[in-house]
Amino acid sequence: MDGSTSDQAMFQRPRPLPVLILADVSGSMANDGKIDVLNRSVATMIRAFADEDSLRGEIWAGVVTFGGSDATLHHPLVPASDVRWDDMRASGRTPLGAALDLVTGLLVDESVVPRRAFRPTVVLVSDGVPTDEWRAALSRLLTSDKGGRALRLAVGVGQDMDAEAFDVLEQFIANPQVKVGRAEDVHELPRYFDWVTATVTTQVRSGRVTNDDLLDFMN
Amino acid sequence: MRTEDDQAIELTRRIGAGGQGEVWEAGGGRLAVKLLHSRDQRAAERLAAQLRTLRLLDLGDLPIARPLALLSPPHLGYTMVMLADMVALRQLFAPTGRTALVPWYTETGGLRRRLRLLGRTASALAGLHGRGLCYGDPSPVNVMVSEPLDHEQVYLIDVDNVAVMSEVRGNAYATRGYSAPEVLAGRLGVSSLSDAYAFAVMAFELLTVVHPFIGDKVYDGEPDLEDKAFAGELPWIEHSTQPSNRSRFGLARDVVLTPGLRTLAARAFEAGVAEPTARPTVAEWRTKLYEAADLTLACPECHGTYFGSRATCPWCGVAPPPALFAQLLTQVGLEAGKPMFAETRRALLVQRQVVTPVSARTAVAAVDELEQSVVDLWYDHNDRLTVTNRWDRPVWLVGVGGGPRMAIAVGHDATIPMFNRRSGWELHFGPAHEPHRVLRFSRLVRKDNR
Ligand SMILES: Nc1ncnc2c1ncn2[C@@H]1O[C@H](COP(=O)(O)OP(=O)(O)O)[C@@H](O)[C@H]1O
Ligand SMILES: [Mg+2]
Ligand SMILES: [Zn+2]
Numbered sequence: 001m002d003g004s005t006s007d008q009a010m011f012q013r014p015r016p017l018p019v020l021i022l023a024d025v026s027g028s029m030a031n032d033g034k035i036d037v038l039n040r041s042v043a044t045m046i047r048a049f050a051d052e053d054s055l056r057g058e059i060w061a062g063v064v065t066f067g068g069s070d071a072t073l074h075h076p077l078v079p080a081s082d083v084r085w086d087d088m089r090a091s092g093r094t095p096l097g098a099a100l101d102l103v104t105g106l107l108v109d110e111s112v113v114p115r116r117a118f119r120p121t122v123v124l125v126s127d128g129v130p131t132d133e134w135r136a137a138l139s140r141l142l143t144s145d146k147g148g149r150a151l152r153l154a155v156g157v158g159q160d161m162d163a164e165a166f167d168v169l170e171q172f173i174a175n176p177q178v179k180v181g182r183a184e185d186v187h188e189l190p191r192y193f194d195w196v197t198a199t200v201t202t203q204v205r206s207g208r209v210t211n212d213d214l215l216d217f218m219n
Numbered sequence: 220m221r222t223e224d225d226q227a228i229e230l231t232r233r234i235g236a237g238g239q240g241e242v243w244e245a246g247g248g249r250l251a252v253k254l255l256h257s258r259d260q261r262a263a264e265r266l267a268a269q270l271r272t273l274r275l276l277d278l279g280d281l282p283i284a285r286p287l288a289l290l291s292p293p294h295l296g297y298t299m300v301m302l303a304d305m306v307a308l309r310q311l312f313a314p315t316g317r318t319a320l321v322p323w324y325t326e327t328g329g330l331r332r333r334l335r336l337l338g339r340t341a342s343a344l345a346g347l348h349g350r351g352l353c354y355g356d357p358s359p360v361n362v363m364v365s366e367p368l369d370h371e372q373v374y375l376i377d378v379d380n381v382a383v384m385s386e387v388r389g390n391a392y393a394t395r396g397y398s399a400p401e402v403l404a405g406r407l408g409v410s411s412l413s414d415a416y417a418f419a420v421m422a423f424e425l426l427t428v429v430h431p432f433i434g435d436k437v438y439d440g441e442p443d444l445e446d447k448a449f450a451g452e453l454p455w456i457e458h459s460t461q462p463s464n465r466s467r468f469g470l471a472r473d474v475v476l477t478p479g480l481r482t483l484a485a486r487a488f489e490a491g492v493a494e495p496t497a498r499p500t501v502a503e504w505r506t507k508l509y510e511a512a513d514l515t516l517a518c519p520e521c522h523g524t525y526f527g528s529r530a531t532c533p534w535c536g537v538a539p540p541p542a543l544f545a546q547l548l549t550q551v552g553l554e555a556g557k558p559m560f561a562e563t564r565r566a567l568l569v570q571r572q573v574v575t576p577v578s579a580r581t582a583v584a585a586v587d588e589l590e591q592s593v594v595d596l597w598y599d600h601n602d603r604l605t606v607t608n609r610w611d612r613p614v615w616l617v618g619v620g621g622g623p624r625m626a627i628a629v630g631h632d633a634t635i636p637m638f639n640r641r642s643g644w645e646l647h648f649g650p651a652h653e654p655h656r657v658l659r660f661s662r663l664v665r666k667d668n669r
Contacts, residue, residue, distance in 0.1 A: 010439055011313050011428050012468045014444070017275045055312055055359060056395040118442050205395060 014058040016091035017118040017204045018077055019049065020106065022099055024126035024157075025067035029090035034157055035125060037186045039087045042192040048197045049080035057118060057204035064108070066099035068092035073102065077112055096130035096168070104137075107146040120146060121200055124172050129165045142174055153199075154178040155181030155192045222288035222298060239379065241245065244301065251288070254296040255379065263295050266379065272299050273381055279348040280588060282339075284363075284376045302374055306366045308336065309359035313427055315411035320428060320470070321534055324523075330426070330475055331524035334512035335590070336364050337422050339373040341505035344418060344586055347381070348411040348501060354592050355380030355409045357417040358394035359425070371590075382409055396430055397421065398494055400451035412495035415504075424505060426476060429469025431455045431488050436464060446610060455488035457481075474533045477526065478510045509580060509590075513567035516542055527568045527663065543569040543598050545583060545658040550647065552654060558621065560657065568663065569596045569604070582610070582648040582656055594646070604660060606646060607632040614648070619643035624651075 020044055029035040039064065049059040062077030065088050075083055106112045107120060141147040152167035161184070169180045183189040220228045230252060231245040240255040257263040267289065274286045274297070277535050286297035311333060314323040328336075340362050346353055354375060361377040399413035407413070423431045434450040434456045447453055454461035457472060472481065483499040491498035515524045516539055523534035531538055547565040550558045569575045576592030579585040593610040608614055609629045616625040616633055620643060627633045635644050649655025 009428075009470050010468050011320050012430070012433060014313075015442065040607075052396075053307075055309060090402065115441060116439060139531075 014054060014215075014217045015057055015116055015118055016060045016079075016114060017057045017200065018060045018062070018107075018120040019080075019200055020077065020103055020120060020122045021061070021063045022103060022124040023063060023065050023074070023088055023123060024094060024128070025065045025088050025090045026094040026128065026131075027091050028094075028127055028158075028160060029067070032158060032186050034186045034189075035088060035090040037189050038157070042088075042189045043085040044178050045191070045193045045197045046080050046083050046085060046133070049200065050081070050083070052080075052204060057207050060117075060202055061199060063088070064099050064102050064106075066095045068095075069103045070095055071099035073106075077106065093131040094126070094128055095132040096126070097132040097134035100134060100141045101138035104141045104144050104147050107141075107150065108144055111142060113146060118203065120150045120153050121196075121203070122147075122150045123196055124169060126154070126156060126165065126169065127158040128160050129162070130168060134168070138172060149177075151199075151203075153178065153181070153196060155183055155189070157186055157189055158182050159184060221291050223291045224288055225291075227289070228289065228298065237282075240296065240375075242356070246300065246301075248303075248500060249301055250298045251284070252290070253297050257295055260634065261605045267295060269470045270379065272383065273378060276350070276352070276383075278350070279346065282313065282343050282372070282374045282566050282588070283347070283381075284374055284378055286378065291377070293463060295336070298377075299378075302376070304366045304370075305372065305374060307360050307364040308340070308362040308364050308373075308421075308425070311336075311364070312359050317650040321523075324428065325332075325468070325534060329517075329522070329524040329527075330534070331517070332368065332371065332510050333425050334508050334515070335371050336373055337412065337425060338505050338508035338512065339371065339588075340375075340421075340499045341418060341508060341589070343373060343375055344414055344501040345505055345586075353382055353409055353411045353414050354378075355382055355414070356394060356397070357414055357421060358397040359421060360394060371393065375569070379615075380409070391548050396432075396449055399495065400449075401495060403450055410498070414499055415498045415501050416487060416491065416495070417493070418501050418504060419484060419498065420444070422474075422480075422508070423484050423488075426480070427469040427472055429456065429466050429486065431457070432464070432468045433468075434464030435468075438466070438468070451492035455492075457484070458489065459485060474525065474529075477507070477514070479507045480511055483507055510565055511563075513581070516540060516568055516570050517573060530665070541571040541598075542663045543604065543660050544663040545569055545596075545646075545660050548657040548659055549643075550649070550651075550655055550657050553652065558651065567658070569598045569660070571598045572600065577658070582614075583660075595646075601636075604635050604644070605632055605636050609643075615617075615647040617645040617647055652669060 046061045049061055052059055059080045060077050061080045061083055063075040065072050065074040068091055074088055103122060113120060152173050154172050156166055156169055166180055181192040183192055224230060229244050230245050232244040233241060234244055235242040240253055243252045245252045247615045257266055270286050270289055278285055278343060281364060284299040286299060288298050311327045326432055344354055350647040363374040363376055397417040399416035401407040402409055402413045420431055432455050437445050438447045453464045455540055456464055456466040483504060487498045511560050514527050516527045517524050518532040518537060519540050520534060520537040521535035523532060525533050545567050547563045548560040551561045552559050575596040577594045578590045579587040579593055582593045594614060595607040595609060597605040606616060608629055608631055613626050618637055644660050646658040647655060
């Protein structure tokens, strides 16, 4: 997509920096107001993305939810400034595997993530153990070109996160340098998303993020 | 929160946030406060020491948001003057959304304003370099410019990068696309030469609306290729001998760059990639940018501005407005009572019914940060030229071939007729017996060069 004019002179558009949120909207997310805090946190983050005004990169945001019996593309991947936020609703099971396959499909599709895009960021938010077969789906994501190279971040929310649930998130991140976020008290969730926001905006400004940069934000 | 000199500071509104910190409004809107993040105690102490040094440096009248006071611990940061009615130069770099390029370019001030804003930016950087300092991270987000189109103020912010001596440092926060290759690679620290590189990129991009290293294959390719381009491993888009990275984007280069500016860009992006000393200095850029701006006309039809060398307006195709051509000469002395002139290759255009200010840069070859007008020129419908003296000394109008000589006192004006018949009236910026500069007027005649 190039900007063109009546007399053919065109300008270059910033390179997209895709951010996909992978949000658990299972029934349990309705407890303790978790889904409300998540809605607010993600909406705030996308607004911050939209305000980020860099010549070299433009943050795009999309949301995949998993709940009920399947995964849904809640918001397609578009420039953050074009997102009209719609709240997510919690109900049903935790079909993470279906969500991972949906994400893999999006990342490999060049009409969704153009070739010129920066390395995508995928953020997984969950409050418990998946209810479907997720291992094979995760390995499909990690072995796909864009999925494997993506910066994968994850945060566990609420009191019900047990060792098994954290293990799932760790396997998703698959990078010892990056720690799983923990928001046992749901009100710690916005802070985690502030961190994600800072990490992503740093990437779009400098075009890269080093492990060192990540540490900088992990306070 | 308090400053080191124990003034209370109340932050009222967050204006901006970035990798290095946050900027807040304070002091009832008169002050801005930059709060810095730092990795650890040692980094914080280093930064505080650097800010303290910076506060003490004599930066004269340079338009730079210098630290006024440091915050006292545990906070790290400084207060500076609040820049009201200013926006980041970035706003003029590219339209957003589906806007058409040419109308947007004109609506944001067009070619002339861009040349002049860049001239002022170069001037501020040259002022730092002249004091043995370098700025560190010239980029479109670190230069603030007047928001109203009839103002041309420029201010450098983000002074935490200003360095006295260059040291090698990480590049994580350098603005992508504006780092000199040697800094990007970590071979050398920032310097006036890396400033000159970053400035060259900014100047070329602001004028042409295309980054000098983002050719089509880079634009369409993966980010890794862009990294290579920014590292100087690919030829720039207008390389004189290597056409492998040309771009289909942006405005026609010869419409927005004079031959002189194109030469500077080629020096910066060919030899200057690997050899920092081959780059033109920011002072060279300043000179060429201002001189280019002096040769622009404003289209009466589309209000776009363009170089008077063109046969028609490049933006809308309409014929140019009437104008006078004012050649700049230096009167070097008198021989047998007759003035002797040295020619310069400089000139300015005086468009009919448009006030043309002449600054000390032209009148006495002085560096004037503010580009204040010393005389205003006004060429009217009846082919008369009025000169208004706004200076602190008289100027003289001299008729054709040394004809009548008319002094214009401070605060006065004078009008000369007859541009339809004869040319050659001169405006002298000094008395006859001293060397001084002269503008010699003639009508700009249009050749219908098809
Ligand atoms: N003195 C100031 N007056 C008004 N706005 C300012 C001032 N300094 C900075 N800002 C705003 O804050 C933003 C970030 O400032 P900057 O110093 O460049 O921070 P960073 O280190 O994050 O790049 C700028 O883009 C500008 O909009
Ligand atoms: Mg900055
Ligand atoms: Zn026109």
